[in-house]
Amino acid sequence: MSVPLKTRVLLADDHPVVRRGLREVLDAEPDFQVVAEAEDGAAAVSRALEHDVDLAVLDVTMPRLTGLQAAAELAQRRPELRVLMLSMHDNEEYFFQALQAGASGYVLKSVVDRDLVEACRATMRGEPFVYPGAVKALIRDYVGRVQNGQEPTSDPLSPRESEVLKLIAEGHTSKEIAELLVISEKTVDRHRANVLEKLGLRNRVDLTRYAIRHGLVAP
Amino acid sequence: MPGILIVDDHPAVRAGLVALFDGEGDFELAPPAEGATEALQLAERSPPELAVLDVSLRDGDGIRLCLELKQLPVPPRVLLYTAFVTPTVILKGSLAGADGLVEKGAPAAELVRAIRQVAAGESRMPPLDRDLLSGRTERLSAEELSIVGLRLASSQVSEIADALRLPPQEVVARIGRLLARLEEESQDQDGGNLSAR
Numbered sequence: 107m108s109v110p111l112k113t114r115v116l117l118a119d120d121h122p123v124v125r126r127g128l129r130e131v132l133d134a135e136p137d138f139q140v141v142a143e144a145e146d147g148a149a150a151v152s153r154a155l156e157h158d159v160d161l162a163v164l165d166v167t168m169p170r171l172t173g174l175q176a177a178a179e180l181a182q183r184r185p186e187l188r189v190l191m192l193s194m195h196d197n198e199e200y201f202f203q204a205l206q207a208g209a210s211g212y213v214l215k216s217v218v219d220r221d222l223v224e225a226c227r228a229t230m231r232g233e234p235f236v237y238p239g240a241v242k243a244l245i246r247d248y249v250g251r252v253q254n255g256q257e258p259t260s261d262p263l264s265p266r267e268s269e270v271l272k273l274i275a276e277g278h279t280s281k282e283i284a285e286l287l288v289i290s291e292k293t294v295d296r297h298r299a300n301v302l303e304k305l306g307l308r309n310r311v312d313l314t315r316y317a318i319r320h321g322l323v324a325p
Numbered sequence: 326m327p328g329i330l331i332v333d334d335h336p337a338v339r340a341g342l343v344a345l346f347d348g349e350g351d352f353e354l355a356p357p358a359e360g361a362t363e364a365l366q367l368a369e370r371s372p373p374e375l376a377v378l379d380v381s382l383r384d385g386d387g388i389r390l391c392l393e394l395k396q397l398p399v400p401p402r403v404l405l406y407t408a409f410v411t412p413t414v415i416l417k418g419s420l421a422g423a424d425g426l427v428e429k430g431a432p433a434a435e436l437v438r439a440i441r442q443v444a445a446g447e448s449r450m451p452p453l454d455r456d457l458l459s460g461r462t463e464r465l466s467a468e469e470l471s472i473v474g475l476r477l478a479s480s481q482v483s484e485i486a487d488a489l490r491l492p493p494q495e496v497v498a499r500i501g502r503l504l505a506r507l508e509e510e511s512q513d514q515d516g517g518n519l520s521a522r
Contacts, residue, residue, distance in 0.1 A: 119337075121408070121429040123436065127341025194335075216383075219336035324409075 109230045110160055116142045118150035118173065119165040119192070128163065128192075128218065135223055147171025151179050154187060161226060164209075166193040166200050167324045169276065170286070171269065174200070174207045174321065178265060181208030188229045192218070198243040200321050203261075211235030262304050268322065270297040274310065275317035329440070330373035330401065331357040332364040332390065334383045338429075342377065345433050352440075361385035361393075368394055373401045375444050380407035380414060388414070388504060392421040396482070396497060402443050406436070412457045413511035417504050418450060420476050425449030453477070461507060472499055 115132055117140055119125050125143050132138040142157045144150035148170040154162050162180060164173035171179070177189045190211045191204040204212050211225045214237055225235035236244065263271065266287075273283045280298070284291040307313055317323045329352055331342045339357045346352040355373050358364035361382050368376070376394055378387035391403045404425040405418050418426050425443040427436050439449045462473055468489070475485045482500075486493040 121338075122431075122433045123341035123345060123429065124335070124337045125341070126344050126433065127335075127337035127339065130340045130344045131337065215335050215337060217336070219340070 111137065113138050113161050113226065113230050114141045114157075114159045115139065115226070116144065116150065116154050116157065116159040116162045118144040118147065118162065118168065118176065120145050120168045124165075124215075128222070131219065131222055132163075132226065138223070138226060147173055147176035150176045151183070154180055154184060159187065161188045161190065161229060163190045163192055163222075163226070165215075166191055166195065166204070166321060170273075172272065172322055174203050175265070175268065175272070177204065177207035177209050190225055190229050190235070192222075195321075196237075196239050197321070198240070198247075201240045201243060202247070203321065212237060212240060263301060267297050267301050267304070270294060271301050271313060271317055272322040274298060275314040275323045328353055328355060328372075328374035328401075330355045330364065330368060330376040332359075332361070332376065332382065332387065333357070333379040333406070334359050334381075335379075338379065345437065349437060359383070361387070361390040364390060365393055368397060368401070372397055372399050375402045375404065375440065377404050377406050377440070380405055388417045388421045388423070389501070391418070391423050392497065392500060392504070395422040402446075404440060404443050404449065410451065411511070412454055413461070413507060415451050415453055416458070416461060417507055419453065420473065420500055420503060420507075422476070422482075423450060426451060448479070461510065464510075465503075469499070469503060472496065472503065476500070 115138055117125050117128050119128065122145070129140045132140050141159060142153045144153050146169045147164070150162065150164055150173070151171065164176055166173045173191055177191065180187055180189060189209045190213060191209045192213050192215055193200055194215050196214055201212050210229045211234060213221045213225045213235065221237065228235040261268065269287060270283060273286060278286065280291050280294045283294045287294070301313065302308065305316055307316060314323070329346060331339055331354065333339050333342070343354060343357060346354055355367060355371065358367055361384050378390055380387040382390070387405055391405065394401055394403060403423045404427060405414070405423045406427055406429060407414060408429045410426060410428045415426060425439050426449065427439045443449050462470060465473065471489065472485060475488065482493050482496050486496045489496065
């Protein structure tokens with residue numbers, strides 16, 4: 107894929123002022139134009155599908171669908187779309203999940219002014235953008251796996267189960283979850299039971315803790 | 326509306342606030358600061374009329390910074406700007422003398438409205454839950470409680486100093502210790518109050 111003269115960007119972050127700031131940073135560059143914004147992960151997916159965008163910049167921590175979940179869904183439904191993750195957290199687990207979800211880069215919010223434009227350009231050239239701390243994590247992970255002859259650990263939950271888990275942790279009732287995901291309440295309860303079973307957890311508090319530890323909701 | 330100081334450690338937030346305020350036409354901005362130390366130096370050199378402070382800063386926190394800014398000879402009006410509005414943040418903000426509190430998820434227009442209100446001398450602090458207040462304060466001494474009570478009734482440090490017959494610096498030091506203590510206790514209590522954002 108050749109790099110367009112002006113890359114059309116979708117920005118997704120739940121804070122309006124942050125979106126405004128990111129827009130300032132990108133619109134100041136001749137080769138980027140922000141054409142759509144989204145305030146949560148679900149809106150990011152639908153807007154990326156309905157607008158003609160080349161690049162989606164997604165915050166990791168958002169309501170309804172996290173940026174990671176949105177990235178995974180977009181990778182399936184619009185594989186040619188480039189995705190860059192934005193995060194408050196210098197957290198290896200989020201970083202690896204971002205790569206698994208198909209993102210080609212991970213930018214820390216604390217250095218957005220320094221890294222964002224460069225990361226967007228790298229992403230559009232088809233190159234990965236990795237911040238310095240993550241390079242160390244990548245090397246350590248690779249060396250560790252080679253030494254142990256291990257496969258990387260994968261998420262025990264299906265994408266649907268992760269969605270249900272996030273919504274439970276956000277405090278939605280089964281009925282609300284059923285409406286949001288357009289499935290029956292019974293199916294929601296079955297997913298909940300499967301999640302508890304798979305993770306060996308007992309109740310909602312455990313579920314919420316797990317969801318926080320794995321970046322599905324903010325603490 | 327002259328002299329707004331923005332303090333936030335995230336460049337995207339600073340850029341967003343600057344763009345938003347510039348768009349208002351009548352907001353005059355001081356150079357934004359990334360951290361508490363820088364902000365305090367800037368404020369001492371050219372006192373702002375209003376400060377918009379992020380609550381969590383890399384080199385300290387906005388609530389402590391608020392308390393310090395409020396001790397300047399001509400203290401600015403202060404609006405706390407935070408990702409998470411918890412009861413503890415409201416209580417601590419009130420103790421530090423903040424004039425308003427806005428959540429970062431709020432629409433931009435609401436933030437602008439809050440700034441205009443605070444600049445005009447109104448208070449934009451959310452009300453404090455009674456139960457929470459008694460829960461948080463039951464372990465405080467009588468003297469600490471009187472500081473909390475006076476502070477929640479918007480008393481100035483000088484008034485509290487008069488009432489308790491203490492030097493003003495001592496009152497500020499005690500408020501500082503109270504803030505630290507509430508922070509420690511909130512680690513347990515707000516931790517149980519899980520929300521999605």
